[in-house]
Amino acid sequence: MAIRRKTILLALGWHFEDLMQGVVDHARENNWHLVLLRGGNTEEGLKRWRGDGIITSLPEEVLTCRSWHGTKIVSLIPFKWAGIKCSVVRENDYEIGRIAAEYFIRQGHSHFAAYSDTRRLRGFRETLDQYGYPCSDLRPGDWIWRKESRVVKWLNSLPKPCALFCENDWDAAEILNIANWNNIPVPSELSILGVGNDELLCHAPAVTLSSIDSRLYELGLRAGEELDALMEGKQEAAEMIYVKPDPFVRERKSSDFTATDNPKLTAIMNYLKENAASPIQIEKLAHKFYLSESALYKLFMQNLKLSPKQFLLELRLKQACDHLISGNLTMEEISGRSGFPTICALFTAFRKKFGVSPGEWRKCRKWPNRE
Numbered sequence: 620m621a622i623r624r625k626t627i628l629l630a631l632g633w634h635f636e637d638l639m640q641g642v643v644d645h646a647r648e649n650n651w652h653l654v655l656l657r658g659g660n661t662e663e664g665l666k667r668w669r670g671d672g673i674i675t676s677l678p679e680e681v682l683t684c685r686s687w688h689g690t691k692i693v694s695l696i697p698f699k700w701a702g703i704k705c706s707v708v709r710e711n712d713y714e715i716g717r718i719a720a721e722y723f724i725r726q727g728h729s730h731f732a733a734y735s736d737t738r739r740l741r742g743f744r745e746t747l748d749q750y751g752y753p754c755s756d757l758r759p760g761d762w763i764w765r766k767e768s769r770v771v772k773w774l775n776s777l778p779k780p781c782a783l784f785c786e787n788d789w790d791a792a793e794i795l796n797i798a799n800w801n802n803i804p805v806p807s808e809l810s811i812l813g814v815g816n817d818e819l820l821c822h823a824p825a826v827t828l829s830s831i832d833s834r835l836y837e838l839g840l841r842a843g844e845e846l847d848a849l850m851e852g853k854q855e856a857a858e859m860i861y862v863k864p865d866p867f868v869r870e871r872k873s874s875d876f877t878a879t880d881n882p883k884l885t886a887i888m889n890y891l892k893e894n895a896a897s898p899i900q901i902e903k904l905a906h907k908f909y910l911s912e913s914a915l916y917k918l919f920m921q922n923l924k925l926s927p928k929q930f931l932l933e934l935r936l937k938q939a940c941d942h943l944i945s946g947n948l949t950m951e952e953i954s955g956r957s958g959f960p961t962i963c964a965l966f967t968a969f970r971k972k973f974g975v976s977p978g979e980w981r982k983c984r985k986w987p988n989r990e
Contacts, residue, residue, distance in 0.1 A: 626670035630656040641839020691849040716742025723782035727879030788813035806876035827871035895934040
């Protein structure tokens with residue numbers, strides 16, 4: 620007996636290619652008939668649709684245009700009230716804010732700002748507070764049609780150099796454009812960081828955007844898995860399912876700036892960035908810059924909140940991630956090119972940081988080959 624094909628609606632209020640591709644790949648693997656909601660009259664499209672399930676980022680006030688009785692729903696945004704029963708699958712916003720704060724601290728920044736109004740702002744602010752840093756913020760949702768004059772006034776009021784965390788790549792691109800039009804240098808006076816790692820958005824500006832990879836492709840896959848589980852009766856709707864972001868920022872020109880005003884620390888940081896793949900002993904590093912090991916340790920901890928050894932390990936892990944994504948190198952080649960003395964050292968560091976092996980990490984961050 621043939622298995623009935625499920626008909627699923629993908630109704631998004633915004634377009635992210637990685638997210639949509641994750642849903643489409645799950646649909647192909649599980650014999651779905653996937654319907655994409657067209658733009659225009661959204662409510663009319665929702666009223667006319669008939670099927671088994673829906674994956675959506677539309678707010679509940681739009682979805683209430685019809686009854687969803689008997690339809691399983693996975694939402695990519697939290698609802699404000701419980702009128703529509705669904706599972707929520709989304710990025711871990713608080714963790715994204717935390718990663719942004721720690722990234723900027725390790726760039727040597729001491730002045731921080733956020734263009735956000737969600738749990739990402741809370742994660743950013745509370746992490747900075749733990750290290751004793753205040754944070755200015757301007758909330759995009761505070762007004763309709765974001766007034767450029769208000770944004771410019773706020774940007775000019777920030778102490779420089781300033782590290783600015785934005786809610787997403789679209790907002791980061793908007794801020795970058797406003798800074799460019801108003802002669803605010805990026806990144807020397809304003810380091811900008813977005814979220815989503817949308818390749819088109821991040822590479823469109825002349826000053827390319829740094830971004831946190833919130834793993835939108837995996838989010839699409841996970842939403843599909845959750846919807847299948849709901850439709851097959853394997854579980855009840857879950858209140859919140861989080862997809863963890865990558866812990867390393869995809870660094871580009873908009874934040875490639877060392878903010879510390881200590882010239883010796885800047886020189887040491889630049890030396891480590893240029894030579895991370897080579898064997899480096901902390902004792903010899905200290906002597907090279909005419910410091911004792913204890914003075915070197917104190918210099919890093921006071922300014923970057925981590926030790927020289929931790930700073931070097933993070934650089935090597937970043938290089939390993941770049942090699943894993945960009946090519947088909949063997950693990951032995953990757954460990955050597957990233958500064959790890961052995962494959963075992965690479966695997967140990969990877970499992971401690973990511974919870975998975977390098978191979979598992981690479982598999983989860985590459986789209987399958989398509990015909």
